[in-house]
Amino acid sequence: MTEPEEQARLARLQEIREGMEELRIEALAERGGKTFTTEETLEFIRRHDLAADTIASSSLAGLEPDPAVLDRVQSYVEGEVAIEELIEQAKRRASAGS
Incomplete structure (x- = not known):
């Protein structure tokens, strides 16, 4: 393969990668019958990863969250509550002893 052919092949591979990433974002942009912008989808991915x-x-620390905690975390991932609200809820539960 000549140098120009190799460069053309690498350029095409980069185009394919970019197209696949765009498809992944578009696929995630449709959740629960709703459509989200690319920015909203990237924020969803960030919250999910966090x-x-x-x-x-x-x-790993030996602390297994109960289903109620997982529900609250999922509401954060879905963008229904802000992280600050989750922290406030945790503080209220801790001060109430639950």
Whole structure:
């Protein structure tokens, strides 16, 4: 393969990668019968990854969240509540002893 052919092949592979990433974002942009913008979808991915990392860290520390906690975290991932509200809820539960 000549140098120009190799460069053309690599350029085409990059186009394919970009197209696949766009398809992935579009697929995630349609959830629960709703359509979301690319920015909203990327924010959803960020929240999802943050929640997954936090739950994994807790599990490694031997702390398994109960279903109610997982429901609250999912509401954060879905964008229904802000992280600040989750923190406030946790503080109220901790001060109430539950």
